[in-house]
Amino acid sequence: MPDLPRLMRLVLLLLIFASYSTSPVWGAEREVKRVAMILFRGETPAEKGFRTTLSSSKDFDIKITVYDANQDKEKLKSIIDELDTSQFDLFYTFGTMASQMTIEKIKDKPVIFNVVARPVEAKLVNSWESSGNNATGASNLVSMESAFRTLSLVMNIRKLAFIYYEKDPAPKFQKAEIESVRKKFGFKVIDVPVRDLEAIPAALTKIISERVDAVMFPSDSFIKANANKIMTVLNKHRIPSVVIIPEMVKENGALISLGPDYQKLGELAGISAIDVLKGKKPTDIPTKRVQNLSISVNLKTADKLGINLPIQLLSLSTIIY
């Protein structure tokens, strides 16, 4: 009969072996899942957040293939048309346009959309609670009331220009949001639709001649792509720019962003993706939203525009300088 210490050692070894072999990370191979990422304007912090969440999964080894339309609507269409859906377990889409086109085409695989402000109105889902189809995701909808209250700490707005790409469906929903708080905050909205690149100079002339107090940029990929040209002119004429996409404060010199944190949005979409890969139906996962605004302000732009940033705002904001 073996002595007790030896027996204990054996039991301990067996326990270690057992725990090692049942561990999903180290013991067994993580199940490989393939995700297609369909993007209109390249990767943003939202995709970074999505990737980070997926890579932290203990159950799955997720391989991501990126399809970037490079801001070309036709290319986006051909990417979606040519996709071999059987190769992927899940599809991730960014923005209203890419999400609408993907969900229209792919019915047999789950689709996780991200940065879609109004998924119900865009007909991606039946309701915020349940999609009623193969899609779920995260929305970048923020409370416009909070956004305008924050803005009132920085400036007084009586005339607000709203510049947007008229072929993109998303900005129209954002404009409706702004219109809903217009009376409460006592400002007038000047509509500035842009049809194509050639229409930008005329749009800028309209903004300048209307003597607006600020220009609002929705989360619109076309406008984002041309933001440098637009903002250079606006800053020269000392017209503040208010944006929804946080990167535009750093990359394009916008004064202030009042949107959600895109990385957090990506993380929320990632959580939904993992739930779906684990077997949950997309229709059973409500569309997620971030609770608070993420405020970024550009100190250099504020100085150029002669705008005084109150110090209490610093405790809530990311400062770019």
Next chain:
Amino acid sequence: MPEFISSLVTPLEIHMMLRGFIPTVIIIFIGIVIGRWDSSRHQLTLMKLTHYIFLPCLAFSALHKHAFDPAEIFRIALAVFITITVMTLVSVTVLKEKLQGGSRNILATVYMSSGTLFPPLAFVLFGNEGLAKAIYFHLFVILAYHTAGLWMVEGKADLKSFFKTPFIYLMLLGIGAKLFPFSLPEGIEEFAWLSEKGIDLTAMGGLPLLLISFGYPLGLLQRSDARGGLSGGLLRVIAGPLIALLVVYLYRKTGLISMERGYDALEYLDHRTTEAILVLGAAMPTSSLAMRLSGDRVNAGRAETGTLLVSAAVAIISVPTVLLLILMFIFSD
């Protein structure tokens, strides 16, 4: 920077605080230089301009954009009355003055520059929200001055002159415009906006003029004037903010001002801004407008001119210190 400070406040916050404070000091110095070299003695014109035009425009401009909140007004009023009452008791004890029938130095010690130095500083540091709260603060300070303050030195209150203050009526107009917004036809609305812009521009233009008004009488004082005002001046800029900090602490302890973060970060921020305004307002030096010119000298006693000079000189150090405390203990997480 010591670790204790750097753990509570970022260099950027200090930088932003100094960006607001240093230009304010520079403009006051311009006022001092003007006061010293202005042989035509334009102080009365300057006072009339600020009293009848710039301060009223500032009150309208700040309040018609600021949400009307009776609870906020109550908090500011109560804090001002507590701070002034405690400050009066401390000053009477330290300066060995009588509660009634004493010298005007007691007023110079208890009452701060809430109408000249404070509004511009509140605006450059805390924006329009800070300015609106500073306007309410000033209202209750002048109410206390015209009632309890004048009763102490003259034996009777003077509410008549309080109600003659034009800024009160523009303040009410600003609150009314915020409470009862009305729609106008397109062309008239454009005109109304332009008028509003005109008032806003006048108000903003008045900010440096208010600072110059504060600096002007300081330019008439001599270093020797400081002798009689050491105790009063130090009490004004050191005891004032300490009492206000105590009031803020009591507000938090009693739940009179919420510390709940909740989902609405802006509401939390608004409460902290109120606290900051209460402390900063109490840290202001003596109001220099009380020192009216008389010939080449200020028309005030030696003690109160000393209190003004000492409080203004010490404020160059004490006000940024108070601002640092505000950043560290009010706005810090």
